[in-house]
Amino acid sequence: MISRIASGVRTMPLSGQIGFGLVVFWLLAAVFGPVVAPYSVGAFVDDEVFAGLSASFPLGTDYLGRDVLSRVLWGARYTVFIALAAAMLAVFIGTSFALLASLRGGWTDELISRAMDTLISIPSKIFALVLVAAFGSSLGLLLVITAITYVPGNFRIARALAMNLVALDFVQVARARGEGPVHLATREILPNMIHPLLADMGLRFVFIVLLLSGLSFLGLGVQPPHADLGSLVRENLTGLTEGALAIIVPAIAIATLTVGANLLIDALQKGGRS
């Protein structure tokens, strides 16, 4: 497994290798970041707000005088885990329904498609508000809310892809052979749509980061003193005029994470095509 990944990365174009490096870096940061963070996430450690670089605060302090490095390391954990897990969950659910709809067609397709339309019509923030009010904010709930929000979009794309593939002769051949729906979905159809689906997942991932920060702003997301990367940008917005590191660092973190993820996915796509 590891040797396969290594050889895959070696044959990638440079952009893909950069993407792979960035993604691995942030995954490590998410796992080990809180362990190596110099301060606790909510500790007010400095009198000065929006401080610059210093030996004790390598990335300065935020608008309340908290250590930016520690907060970014904690924030990475939320963003990477929730956004990544939610994106994967959304793609998994959306694509599964899409495969079912395209293979069965007829009423099954109609039923699933209209249910997804209904889901799209609920504004995501109101949806989140209701659920958080009912169950209280928790990581699991955030994961479910963000995933459900992006299921219909993925379903639409996956269904369009699958519908085109279902009509192709090789699926007919497999059907005429007597293959069951699981084989058709996982062996015949899915391998031919995996690359556009990965690209879609990269896009959803970025949207979920944005949604998370939006939810945090409303007080529905990650609860203070903890914060995800998007919320870190938002809460330090006042520092923008003075070019404070407290806003630049989480912004760079989000940028490198999303750009890295998309570079990696693009490289995978190109590798699959040739």
Next chain:
Amino acid sequence: MSDAQVEVRNLQIDVATPGGGRKAIVSDISFEIPKGEVLALIGESGSGKTTIALSLMGHSRFGAHIAADVIRVGEHRIDTLDDRGLASLRGRRISYIAQSAAAAFNPSRTIMAQVIEPLLVHKLATRKEAETRAIELFRSLALPSPDTIGARYPHQVSGGQLQRLMAAMALITKPELVILDEPTTALDVTTQVEVLKTFKRAIAEVGATAVYVSHDLAVVAQVADRIVVLKDGRMCESGPAATVLEAPADDYTRSLLAAGNRTHDMPEAVAGAVKLEVRDILAGYGRIRDGRPAIPVLSDVGFTLERGAAIGVIGESGSGKSTLARVIAGILPAASGSIVLDGQELAPAMDNRSREDLRRIQFVFQNADTALNPAHTVGETLARPLAFYHGLKGADAEARVDELLDLIHLPREMASRRSAELSGGQKQRVNLARALAADPEVLICDEVTSALDTVVGEAILQLIDDLRRNLGIATVFISHDISTVHAFCDKLLVLYSGTAVELAARADFTGAAHHPYTRLLVDSVPQMDRGWLDRQVSEQATSLADLRLIPGLCRFAPRCPVAIAGTCDVLPPPYRTEGTLTVLCHHPIDALTKEDVIA
């Protein structure tokens, strides 16, 4: 500078390779075309014939570079013109007729708007004048109702008509050079004759010089004055058409000619026990009510097939031949009728057939490009039916995959390739091998060679022929090409508009008596002989032109040269049988020999 209308000297076209170098796809091409003559560029796919033809318009696909000492059309030096200069020539002095008119027309605009567009774009006429000229052209291209056809949309006319309308679009500016890129390849053989004739006449009327791109020597023999034979981007041979066709100097030209003039020695007809029996099939699309589908496609079609024997099912597009194949395989369940395999009736729908029954009937799809899953290797493609039907896994399966590759004459290393890395012929072989992996008793081949070059297709046909004899597989062979069926099948079933009009055994193929439609099909296949097209009489619509909708009557009557007024438009035709020949016609069989029909 010569006085020829078109002159090409030392044309070379190269493309960038992934390694950063450049690779010539076409090189050392030189030819001239005197004014008013037709030059044919002939070769298999990948020979560069379309690339060369497009370079006459100064066009090449993205990333390709055209270099030549001279490319001249009339007084214009195509090789030195800039983009603006080229744009002013294209569609005005040089025009192009593409292979698929259906894909070349915009479905959301009327035909008239598109046909007169070249005149309007180059500001050569007002809309009024342009429309008048278009209608004249429609008339000279023998299109039905020339005054009103322009108001229709592309989907409202037939394929052959659309191809002629495309010619109208190309000829409306009275161009000096017309490039025709396989304009009749996608058409039925009966339609092709008419389209070829009108093309030939219309080009002569406009006085244009033409370049005709084709893979089909017999078609080229009808229209070309000069022929250039291409292979792998180089010229094999060039010269006047008569010389190239009658005294070819090059080996490759000879092999092309041989593939066209088929000299396949037919072994004895196979006559074993009856394997497959298809009885009174009624099938179609839409909801089935009272045993009849909403849109019936096939009615009362049946035949029997012996072990190891082959039946050829032929007909034009829309005749229901592919539907018949799908009905036998159970992909489209028949509304009524039965499919009997070894004396045991099969369920109409494949969902209700057992895995064993599915295994016994295998289907080879027409288009190997889409029939092979691009995500699977050849080995995986072949291993799946082995695991699914026979439970073969691991080393046993690998050994069987190797055997299958041997059987279809592909090297064993191919097992690790994906379909994108295979040529068209190789894909079709893998497609065939996948069906063979099931050890089928009945093999249904749906137009398996129609997407392939002549020489490659011939090899596939030969392979299927050997396999069915050696393995005793009963083969149903769907085709639009009657000469293929004559060469490779023991029986012939002719479908017209969903009804069987003739069922014949091998002995009857060369016999004199045939259904008038079968005869039309046979006569429509172009012959290598150069005067063939000019001898073809145009198909005459008879006085019985509006019969199609009345059920039961002979559907061919409106096109039939020997239809009997007062009989064919009133009474349903009877099936007449004599020996192994059955014909659906009012004429008695002994009256259907060619001489009698003419008399």
